[in-house]
Amino acid sequence: MLAFIRSGLEAEGVAHARHARPLQWEVGDEWHRTARPAMDGLRIAESGVQPLCAPALHAPATACARALNQAVWQEGDGTSLAERLEPFRAEFLAVARRTLS
Incomplete structure (x- = not known):
């Protein structure tokens, strides 16, 4: 999980x-x-x-990685990166916290 957060x-x-x-x-x-290499690292960390x-972390990790991938390789849609990425990061971190407690 830490490798995924760091790569993200x-x-x-x-x-x-x-x-x-x-x-x-x-x-x-x-x-x-x-x-x-940053995106390769993210893909490897997501695979881990x-x-x-x-299991509850699989879908949020995949969604977060996909959002980051789009943010890196594709044109923006006029919204800020924070607005586009925050919902995915927040969901992943919320599920991560629940699984750790």
Whole structure:
């Protein structure tokens, strides 16, 4: 679970960096060289949630990872990253807290 949280924070940082730069990027540019390993790490950490964490965490982790993936690789829809990501992060963290108590 901690690996997923850590990877999610790294992916969110990449998403913020992406939206602070011109909308166009190319494979191999500096941003992409940072984004690719961050997103690979998130995917690996998400894969670890299923066998290592409570079943209730699977769906929120997947939803959170998908939202982060869209925030990194796709154009924004006019809403802030915080508005788009917070519901998914909040749900994951709420379920995580319940499973730990």
